[in-house]
Amino acid sequence: MQRNIKTHTTIVAITLTLCLVGMVMTSSAFAQGCVNNGDGTLTDAKNRIMVRESCWPDNWESCMQVTSSLVIAGYSDWRVPSNDDYYALVKSPCLKEYPLNESGWTWSSTTDPHDDTYAYTINLKSPAAMPIEHKKDTNECIAIRKF
Incomplete structure (x- = not known):
């Protein structure tokens, strides 16, 4: 059970990181005009x-x-x-x-x-x-x- 929680936590952390990177890249494109x-x-x-x-x-x-x-x-x-x-x-x-x-x-x-x-x-x-x-x-x- 602990192994599943750890795996799930890792997946959530990676997904969140990718979303944040995407948001930063998108906002920099808007900032450049x-x-x-x-x-x-x-x-x-x-x-x-x-x-x-x-x-x-x-x-x-x-x-x-x-x-x-x-x-x-x-x-x-x-x-x-x-x-x-x-x-x-x-x-x-x-x-x-x-x-x-x-x-x-x-x-x-x-x-x-x-x-x-x-x-x-x-x-x-x-x-x-x-x-x-x-x-x-x-x-x-x-x-x-x-x-």
Whole structure:
């Protein structure tokens, strides 16, 4: 009987230790704000966004196709951010680490409701208005996933 109690106590102690280590690791990730995962992605745990570490210039249609076929860090649910996603992305500490071209203009997956040959763009270096541009124009393409 004493042997069972000792074994049970050891298991409980190990389990508690692992839980505490997990809590410390999780809180340190939140404290950092943006974590470079070392696999080509950045994670903003607070806003629950994972961003591909690099962007590329492209037209809207190609940007949508390439992004939807990406498999990075074992995830295949990558997409171009919508206008709503940009509000979280603009607040993200990962934006400070994100490489953008000189202009900073990026595509949104949101199409102009009045003319489907146009889509919204946003300047991540100076986010304010979201102008529309023709989908054949070239802007930066960003891939994100939410979790």
